[in-house]
Amino acid sequence: MISRRSLLASATALPLLARSSTPALKVIVAGGHPGDPECGCAGTVARYTELGHEVVLLYLNRGEGYCGGASLGRCAAIRTAEAGKACQILKARTAFAGQYDGRAMIDASHYAAFARVLEAESPDVVFTQWPIDRHRDHRAVSLLTLDAWWKGEKKFALYYYEVAEDTTMFSPADYVDISSVESRRRAACYAHASQQPDQWYPKQVEITKSRGVASGFPQAEAFLRHPESKRALLP
Ligand SMILES: [Zn+2]
Structure with missing residues:
Protein backbone atom coordinates (compact mmCIF):
# COMPACT_ATOMS: atom_id res chain seq x y z
CA MET A 1 0.00 0.00 0.00
CA ILE A 2 1.27 3.45 -0.86
CA SER A 3 1.21 5.87 2.01
CA ARG A 4 -0.24 9.32 1.47
CA ARG A 5 3.15 10.80 2.27
CA SER A 6 5.02 8.84 -0.43
CA LEU A 7 2.23 9.56 -2.92
CA LEU A 8 2.62 13.27 -2.29
CA ALA A 9 6.40 13.00 -2.49
CA SER A 10 6.28 11.31 -5.88
CA ALA A 11 3.69 13.77 -7.16
CA THR A 12 5.94 16.68 -6.22
CA ALA A 13 8.86 15.05 -7.98
CA LEU A 14 7.01 14.95 -11.29
CA PRO A 15 7.88 17.73 -13.72
CA LEU A 16 5.36 20.54 -13.89
CA LEU A 17 4.07 19.61 -17.29
CA ALA A 18 3.32 16.02 -16.41
CA ARG A 19 1.20 17.27 -13.55
CA SER A 20 -0.64 19.84 -15.63
CA SER A 21 -1.10 17.28 -18.47
CA THR A 22 -0.39 20.04 -21.00
CA PRO A 23 2.18 19.11 -23.64
CA ALA A 24 5.13 21.50 -23.77
CA LEU A 25 4.74 24.25 -26.32
CA LYS A 26 7.42 25.63 -28.59
CA VAL A 27 7.07 29.40 -28.51
CA ILE A 28 8.90 31.93 -30.70
CA VAL A 29 9.00 35.65 -30.05
CA ALA A 30 10.21 37.40 -33.21
CA GLY A 31 11.58 40.93 -33.07
CA GLY A 32 13.51 43.36 -35.23
CA HIS A 33 16.37 43.98 -32.82
CA PRO A 34 17.90 42.45 -29.72
CA GLY A 35 15.71 43.84 -26.93
CA ASP A 36 12.39 44.04 -28.79
CA PRO A 37 11.03 40.62 -27.77
CA GLU A 38 12.20 41.33 -24.22
CA CYS A 39 10.59 44.79 -24.14
CA GLY A 40 7.21 43.53 -25.32
CA CYS A 41 7.06 39.97 -24.02
CA ALA A 42 9.67 39.25 -21.31
CA GLY A 43 7.00 38.74 -18.66
CA THR A 44 5.08 36.31 -20.84
CA VAL A 45 8.30 34.50 -21.76
CA ALA A 46 9.21 34.13 -18.08
CA ARG A 47 5.73 32.77 -17.33
CA TYR A 48 5.97 30.27 -20.21
CA THR A 49 9.40 28.95 -19.26
CA GLU A 50 8.38 28.66 -15.59
CA LEU A 51 5.68 26.28 -16.78
CA GLY A 52 8.22 24.19 -18.70
CA HIS A 53 7.51 25.47 -22.21
CA GLU A 54 10.36 26.11 -24.66
CA VAL A 55 10.85 29.70 -25.81
CA VAL A 56 13.12 31.07 -28.54
CA LEU A 57 13.73 34.80 -29.04
CA LEU A 58 14.28 35.22 -32.77
CA TYR A 59 15.98 38.48 -33.74
CA LEU A 60 15.90 39.73 -37.33
CA ASN A 61 19.35 41.30 -36.92
CA ARG A 62 22.09 41.67 -34.30
CA GLY A 63 21.64 45.39 -33.69
CA GLU A 64 24.57 46.44 -35.88
CA GLY A 65 23.29 50.01 -36.12
CA TYR A 66 23.56 51.26 -32.54
CA CYS A 67 25.23 50.29 -29.28
CA GLY A 68 25.62 53.47 -27.26
CA GLY A 69 29.12 54.95 -27.25
CA ALA A 70 30.93 51.92 -28.70
CA SER A 71 32.10 51.90 -32.33
CA LEU A 72 29.60 50.48 -34.84
CA GLY A 73 31.97 47.64 -35.71
CA ARG A 74 31.54 46.23 -32.22
CA CYS A 75 27.75 46.52 -32.01
CA ALA A 76 26.80 43.09 -33.34
CA ALA A 77 29.06 41.35 -30.81
CA ILE A 78 27.96 43.56 -27.91
CA ARG A 79 24.26 43.18 -28.63
CA THR A 80 24.48 39.45 -29.35
CA ALA A 81 26.02 39.06 -25.90
CA GLU A 82 23.29 41.22 -24.34
CA ALA A 83 20.61 39.06 -26.00
CA GLY A 84 22.30 35.95 -24.67
CA LYS A 85 22.27 37.37 -21.15
CA ALA A 86 18.59 38.35 -21.42
CA CYS A 87 17.69 34.86 -22.63
CA GLN A 88 19.63 33.30 -19.78
CA ILE A 89 17.54 35.34 -17.32
CA LEU A 90 14.33 34.26 -19.07
CA LYS A 91 15.47 30.61 -19.53
CA ALA A 92 14.95 31.08 -23.26
CA ARG A 93 17.28 30.65 -26.24
CA THR A 94 18.46 33.12 -28.88
CA ALA A 95 18.16 32.73 -32.66
CA PHE A 96 19.14 35.20 -35.39
CA ALA A 97 17.62 35.57 -38.85
CA GLY A 98 20.75 37.09 -40.41
CA GLN A 99 19.52 40.51 -41.57
CA TYR A 100 21.26 43.85 -40.93
CA ASP A 101 20.02 46.53 -38.52
CA GLY A 102 18.26 49.38 -40.30
CA ARG A 103 18.44 47.72 -43.72
CA ALA A 104 15.64 45.19 -43.43
CA MET A 105 14.82 43.43 -46.69
CA ILE A 106 11.40 42.11 -47.60
CA ASP A 107 11.68 40.58 -51.05
CA ALA A 108 11.14 37.06 -52.38
CA SER A 109 14.46 35.64 -51.21
CA HIS A 110 14.20 37.18 -47.73
CA TYR A 111 10.62 35.99 -47.31
CA ALA A 112 11.82 32.49 -48.21
CA ALA A 113 14.84 32.67 -45.89
CA PHE A 114 12.75 33.80 -42.92
CA ALA A 115 10.14 31.11 -43.61
CA ARG A 116 12.92 28.49 -43.54
CA VAL A 117 14.06 29.71 -40.11
CA LEU A 118 10.52 29.39 -38.74
CA GLU A 119 9.96 26.05 -40.45
CA ALA A 120 13.14 24.64 -38.90
CA GLU A 121 11.98 25.69 -35.41
CA SER A 122 8.47 24.29 -35.99
CA PRO A 123 6.76 26.50 -33.37
CA ASP A 124 3.28 26.08 -31.88
CA VAL A 125 2.96 29.80 -31.20
CA VAL A 126 4.69 32.86 -32.68
CA PHE A 127 4.53 36.38 -31.26
CA THR A 128 5.70 39.07 -33.66
CA GLN A 129 5.86 42.86 -33.88
CA TRP A 130 2.98 45.01 -34.97
CA PRO A 131 2.95 45.96 -38.67
CA ALA A 148 5.62 32.61 -43.55
CA TRP A 149 2.45 31.89 -41.57
CA TRP A 150 0.15 32.19 -44.58
CA LYS A 151 2.49 30.25 -46.90
CA GLY A 152 2.89 27.57 -44.21
CA GLU A 153 -0.88 27.10 -43.97
CA LYS A 154 -1.24 28.80 -40.59
CA LYS A 155 0.32 25.89 -38.68
CA PHE A 156 1.23 27.97 -35.61
CA ALA A 157 -0.88 30.42 -33.62
CA LEU A 158 0.01 34.02 -34.49
CA TYR A 159 -0.06 36.89 -32.01
CA TYR A 160 1.15 40.49 -32.16
CA TYR A 161 2.85 42.44 -29.34
CA GLU A 162 3.58 46.09 -28.61
CA VAL A 163 6.72 47.98 -27.62
CA ALA A 164 7.08 51.39 -25.96
CA GLU A 165 7.52 54.45 -28.21
CA ASP A 166 7.13 52.49 -31.40
CA THR A 167 3.76 50.77 -31.62
CA THR A 168 0.81 52.78 -32.95
CA MET A 169 -2.90 51.94 -33.39
CA PHE A 170 -2.74 48.77 -31.29
CA SER A 171 -5.94 47.44 -29.68
CA PRO A 172 -5.06 44.21 -27.85
CA ALA A 173 -7.55 41.59 -26.76
CA ASP A 174 -5.49 38.98 -24.86
CA TYR A 175 -3.69 39.63 -21.59
CA VAL A 176 -1.04 37.83 -19.57
CA ASP A 177 -0.58 38.62 -15.88
CA ILE A 178 3.12 39.40 -15.45
CA SER A 179 2.98 40.71 -11.86
CA SER A 180 4.81 37.69 -10.41
CA VAL A 181 7.73 37.93 -12.86
CA GLU A 182 8.24 41.70 -12.92
CA SER A 183 11.78 41.55 -11.51
CA ARG A 184 12.91 39.06 -14.17
CA ARG A 185 11.28 41.08 -16.92
CA ARG A 186 13.16 44.14 -15.70
CA ALA A 187 16.46 42.24 -15.51
CA ALA A 188 16.03 40.89 -19.06
CA CYS A 189 15.40 44.39 -20.41
CA TYR A 190 18.31 45.84 -18.45
CA ALA A 191 20.58 43.15 -19.93
CA HIS A 192 20.46 45.42 -23.00
CA ALA A 193 22.68 47.99 -21.28
CA SER A 194 23.93 49.49 -24.58
CA GLN A 195 20.34 50.54 -25.33
CA GLN A 196 20.04 52.70 -22.19
CA PRO A 197 17.02 50.91 -20.74
CA ASP A 198 16.39 53.79 -18.31
CA GLN A 199 15.08 55.71 -21.32
CA TRP A 200 12.43 53.18 -22.36
CA TYR A 201 11.82 50.63 -19.66
CA PRO A 202 9.72 53.02 -17.51
CA LYS A 203 7.52 53.69 -20.56
CA GLN A 204 7.00 49.98 -21.05
CA VAL A 205 5.96 49.71 -17.38
CA GLU A 206 3.40 52.47 -17.97
CA ILE A 207 2.00 50.34 -20.79
CA THR A 208 1.84 47.12 -18.75
CA LYS A 209 0.21 49.00 -15.86
CA SER A 210 -2.47 50.40 -18.16
CA ARG A 211 -2.97 46.95 -19.73
CA GLY A 212 -3.30 45.66 -16.17
CA VAL A 213 -6.08 48.16 -15.48
CA ALA A 214 -7.89 46.84 -18.55
CA SER A 215 -7.51 43.19 -17.53
CA GLY A 216 -7.72 43.27 -13.72
CA PHE A 217 -4.05 42.49 -12.95
CA PRO A 218 -1.40 44.74 -11.36
CA GLN A 219 0.60 44.51 -14.61
CA ALA A 220 -0.16 42.72 -17.86
CA GLU A 221 1.38 42.26 -21.29
CA ALA A 222 -1.23 42.51 -24.00
CA PHE A 223 -1.53 40.83 -27.38
CA LEU A 224 -3.68 40.72 -30.45
CA ARG A 225 -4.31 37.37 -32.13
CA HIS A 226 -4.59 37.37 -35.91
CA PRO A 227 -8.30 36.77 -36.54
CA GLU A 228 -7.51 33.76 -38.77
CA SER A 229 -5.21 32.17 -36.17
CA LYS A 230 -6.08 29.35 -33.83
CA ARG A 231 -5.92 30.22 -30.14
CA ALA A 232 -2.78 29.41 -28.19
CA LEU A 233 -2.48 28.49 -24.57
CA LEU A 234 -1.29 31.74 -22.96
CA PRO A 235 0.38 31.46 -19.56
ZN1 LIG B 1 13.56 47.54 -32.31
Whole structure:
Protein backbone atom coordinates (compact mmCIF):
# COMPACT_ATOMS: atom_id res chain seq x y z
CA MET A 1 0.00 0.00 0.00
CA ILE A 2 1.27 3.45 -0.86
CA SER A 3 1.21 5.87 2.01
CA ARG A 4 -0.24 9.32 1.47
CA ARG A 5 3.15 10.80 2.27
CA SER A 6 5.02 8.84 -0.43
CA LEU A 7 2.23 9.56 -2.92
CA LEU A 8 2.62 13.27 -2.29
CA ALA A 9 6.40 13.00 -2.49
CA SER A 10 6.28 11.31 -5.88
CA ALA A 11 3.69 13.77 -7.16
CA THR A 12 5.94 16.68 -6.22
CA ALA A 13 8.86 15.05 -7.98
CA LEU A 14 7.01 14.95 -11.29
CA PRO A 15 7.88 17.73 -13.72
CA LEU A 16 5.36 20.54 -13.89
CA LEU A 17 4.07 19.61 -17.29
CA ALA A 18 3.32 16.02 -16.41
CA ARG A 19 1.20 17.27 -13.55
CA SER A 20 -0.64 19.84 -15.63
CA SER A 21 -1.10 17.28 -18.47
CA THR A 22 -0.39 20.04 -21.00
CA PRO A 23 2.18 19.11 -23.64
CA ALA A 24 5.13 21.50 -23.77
CA LEU A 25 4.74 24.25 -26.32
CA LYS A 26 7.42 25.63 -28.59
CA VAL A 27 7.07 29.40 -28.51
CA ILE A 28 8.90 31.93 -30.70
CA VAL A 29 9.00 35.65 -30.05
CA ALA A 30 10.21 37.40 -33.21
CA GLY A 31 11.58 40.93 -33.07
CA GLY A 32 13.51 43.36 -35.23
CA HIS A 33 16.37 43.98 -32.82
CA PRO A 34 17.90 42.45 -29.72
CA GLY A 35 15.71 43.84 -26.93
CA ASP A 36 12.39 44.04 -28.79
CA PRO A 37 11.03 40.62 -27.77
CA GLU A 38 12.20 41.33 -24.22
CA CYS A 39 10.59 44.79 -24.14
CA GLY A 40 7.21 43.53 -25.32
CA CYS A 41 7.06 39.97 -24.02
CA ALA A 42 9.67 39.25 -21.31
CA GLY A 43 7.00 38.74 -18.66
CA THR A 44 5.08 36.31 -20.84
CA VAL A 45 8.30 34.50 -21.76
CA ALA A 46 9.21 34.13 -18.08
CA ARG A 47 5.73 32.77 -17.33
CA TYR A 48 5.97 30.27 -20.21
CA THR A 49 9.40 28.95 -19.26
CA GLU A 50 8.38 28.66 -15.59
CA LEU A 51 5.68 26.28 -16.78
CA GLY A 52 8.22 24.19 -18.70
CA HIS A 53 7.51 25.47 -22.21
CA GLU A 54 10.36 26.11 -24.66
CA VAL A 55 10.85 29.70 -25.81
CA VAL A 56 13.12 31.07 -28.54
CA LEU A 57 13.73 34.80 -29.04
CA LEU A 58 14.28 35.22 -32.77
CA TYR A 59 15.98 38.48 -33.74
CA LEU A 60 15.90 39.73 -37.33
CA ASN A 61 19.35 41.30 -36.92
CA ARG A 62 22.09 41.67 -34.30
CA GLY A 63 21.64 45.39 -33.69
CA GLU A 64 24.57 46.44 -35.88
CA GLY A 65 23.29 50.01 -36.12
CA TYR A 66 23.56 51.26 -32.54
CA CYS A 67 25.23 50.29 -29.28
CA GLY A 68 25.62 53.47 -27.26
CA GLY A 69 29.12 54.95 -27.25
CA ALA A 70 30.93 51.92 -28.70
CA SER A 71 32.10 51.90 -32.33
CA LEU A 72 29.60 50.48 -34.84
CA GLY A 73 31.97 47.64 -35.71
CA ARG A 74 31.54 46.23 -32.22
CA CYS A 75 27.75 46.52 -32.01
CA ALA A 76 26.80 43.09 -33.34
CA ALA A 77 29.06 41.35 -30.81
CA ILE A 78 27.96 43.56 -27.91
CA ARG A 79 24.26 43.18 -28.63
CA THR A 80 24.48 39.45 -29.35
CA ALA A 81 26.02 39.06 -25.90
CA GLU A 82 23.29 41.22 -24.34
CA ALA A 83 20.61 39.06 -26.00
CA GLY A 84 22.30 35.95 -24.67
CA LYS A 85 22.27 37.37 -21.15
CA ALA A 86 18.59 38.35 -21.42
CA CYS A 87 17.69 34.86 -22.63
CA GLN A 88 19.63 33.30 -19.78
CA ILE A 89 17.54 35.34 -17.32
CA LEU A 90 14.33 34.26 -19.07
CA LYS A 91 15.47 30.61 -19.53
CA ALA A 92 14.95 31.08 -23.26
CA ARG A 93 17.28 30.65 -26.24
CA THR A 94 18.46 33.12 -28.88
CA ALA A 95 18.16 32.73 -32.66
CA PHE A 96 19.14 35.20 -35.39
CA ALA A 97 17.62 35.57 -38.85
CA GLY A 98 20.75 37.09 -40.41
CA GLN A 99 19.52 40.51 -41.57
CA TYR A 100 21.26 43.85 -40.93
CA ASP A 101 20.02 46.53 -38.52
CA GLY A 102 18.26 49.38 -40.30
CA ARG A 103 18.44 47.72 -43.72
CA ALA A 104 15.64 45.19 -43.43
CA MET A 105 14.82 43.43 -46.69
CA ILE A 106 11.40 42.11 -47.60
CA ASP A 107 11.68 40.58 -51.05
CA ALA A 108 11.14 37.06 -52.38
CA SER A 109 14.46 35.64 -51.21
CA HIS A 110 14.20 37.18 -47.73
CA TYR A 111 10.62 35.99 -47.31
CA ALA A 112 11.82 32.49 -48.21
CA ALA A 113 14.84 32.67 -45.89
CA PHE A 114 12.75 33.80 -42.92
CA ALA A 115 10.14 31.11 -43.61
CA ARG A 116 12.92 28.49 -43.54
CA VAL A 117 14.06 29.71 -40.11
CA LEU A 118 10.52 29.39 -38.74
CA GLU A 119 9.96 26.05 -40.45
CA ALA A 120 13.14 24.64 -38.90
CA GLU A 121 11.98 25.69 -35.41
CA SER A 122 8.47 24.29 -35.99
CA PRO A 123 6.76 26.50 -33.37
CA ASP A 124 3.28 26.08 -31.88
CA VAL A 125 2.96 29.80 -31.20
CA VAL A 126 4.69 32.86 -32.68
CA PHE A 127 4.53 36.38 -31.26
CA THR A 128 5.70 39.07 -33.66
CA GLN A 129 5.86 42.86 -33.88
CA TRP A 130 2.98 45.01 -34.97
CA PRO A 131 2.95 45.96 -38.67
CA ILE A 132 2.24 49.64 -37.92
CA ASP A 133 5.26 50.15 -35.64
CA ARG A 134 7.40 53.18 -36.38
CA HIS A 135 10.65 51.28 -36.99
CA ARG A 136 11.09 49.75 -40.46
CA ASP A 137 12.78 46.66 -39.02
CA HIS A 138 9.75 46.02 -36.79
CA ARG A 139 7.39 46.31 -39.73
CA ALA A 140 9.68 44.01 -41.71
CA VAL A 141 9.79 41.24 -39.13
CA SER A 142 6.02 41.52 -38.81
CA LEU A 143 5.47 41.03 -42.55
CA LEU A 144 8.09 38.30 -42.81
CA THR A 145 6.31 36.38 -40.04
CA LEU A 146 2.86 36.93 -41.52
CA ASP A 147 3.99 35.76 -44.95
CA ALA A 148 5.62 32.61 -43.55
CA TRP A 149 2.45 31.89 -41.57
CA TRP A 150 0.15 32.19 -44.58
CA LYS A 151 2.49 30.25 -46.90
CA GLY A 152 2.89 27.57 -44.21
CA GLU A 153 -0.88 27.10 -43.97
CA LYS A 154 -1.24 28.80 -40.59
CA LYS A 155 0.32 25.89 -38.68
CA PHE A 156 1.23 27.97 -35.61
CA ALA A 157 -0.88 30.42 -33.62
CA LEU A 158 0.01 34.02 -34.49
CA TYR A 159 -0.06 36.89 -32.01
CA TYR A 160 1.15 40.49 -32.16
CA TYR A 161 2.85 42.44 -29.34
CA GLU A 162 3.58 46.09 -28.61
CA VAL A 163 6.72 47.98 -27.62
CA ALA A 164 7.08 51.39 -25.96
CA GLU A 165 7.52 54.45 -28.21
CA ASP A 166 7.13 52.49 -31.40
CA THR A 167 3.76 50.77 -31.62
CA THR A 168 0.81 52.78 -32.95
CA MET A 169 -2.90 51.94 -33.39
CA PHE A 170 -2.74 48.77 -31.29
CA SER A 171 -5.94 47.44 -29.68
CA PRO A 172 -5.06 44.21 -27.85
CA ALA A 173 -7.55 41.59 -26.76
CA ASP A 174 -5.49 38.98 -24.86
CA TYR A 175 -3.69 39.63 -21.59
CA VAL A 176 -1.04 37.83 -19.57
CA ASP A 177 -0.58 38.62 -15.88
CA ILE A 178 3.12 39.40 -15.45
CA SER A 179 2.98 40.71 -11.86
CA SER A 180 4.81 37.69 -10.41
CA VAL A 181 7.73 37.93 -12.86
CA GLU A 182 8.24 41.70 -12.92
CA SER A 183 11.78 41.55 -11.51
CA ARG A 184 12.91 39.06 -14.17
CA ARG A 185 11.28 41.08 -16.92
CA ARG A 186 13.16 44.14 -15.70
CA ALA A 187 16.46 42.24 -15.51
CA ALA A 188 16.03 40.89 -19.06
CA CYS A 189 15.40 44.39 -20.41
CA TYR A 190 18.31 45.84 -18.45
CA ALA A 191 20.58 43.15 -19.93
CA HIS A 192 20.46 45.42 -23.00
CA ALA A 193 22.68 47.99 -21.28
CA SER A 194 23.93 49.49 -24.58
CA GLN A 195 20.34 50.54 -25.33
CA GLN A 196 20.04 52.70 -22.19
CA PRO A 197 17.02 50.91 -20.74
CA ASP A 198 16.39 53.79 -18.31
CA GLN A 199 15.08 55.71 -21.32
CA TRP A 200 12.43 53.18 -22.36
CA TYR A 201 11.82 50.63 -19.66
CA PRO A 202 9.72 53.02 -17.51
CA LYS A 203 7.52 53.69 -20.56
CA GLN A 204 7.00 49.98 -21.05
CA VAL A 205 5.96 49.71 -17.38
CA GLU A 206 3.40 52.47 -17.97
CA ILE A 207 2.00 50.34 -20.79
CA THR A 208 1.84 47.12 -18.75
CA LYS A 209 0.21 49.00 -15.86
CA SER A 210 -2.47 50.40 -18.16
CA ARG A 211 -2.97 46.95 -19.73
CA GLY A 212 -3.30 45.66 -16.17
CA VAL A 213 -6.08 48.16 -15.48
CA ALA A 214 -7.89 46.84 -18.55
CA SER A 215 -7.51 43.19 -17.53
CA GLY A 216 -7.72 43.27 -13.72
CA PHE A 217 -4.05 42.49 -12.95
CA PRO A 218 -1.40 44.74 -11.36
CA GLN A 219 0.60 44.51 -14.61
CA ALA A 220 -0.16 42.72 -17.86
CA GLU A 221 1.38 42.26 -21.29
CA ALA A 222 -1.23 42.51 -24.00
CA PHE A 223 -1.53 40.83 -27.38
CA LEU A 224 -3.68 40.72 -30.45
CA ARG A 225 -4.31 37.37 -32.13
CA HIS A 226 -4.59 37.37 -35.91
CA PRO A 227 -8.30 36.77 -36.54
CA GLU A 228 -7.51 33.76 -38.77
CA SER A 229 -5.21 32.17 -36.17
CA LYS A 230 -6.08 29.35 -33.83
CA ARG A 231 -5.92 30.22 -30.14
CA ALA A 232 -2.78 29.41 -28.19
CA LEU A 233 -2.48 28.49 -24.57
CA LEU A 234 -1.29 31.74 -22.96
CA PRO A 235 0.38 31.46 -19.56
ZN1 LIG B 1 13.56 47.54 -32.31
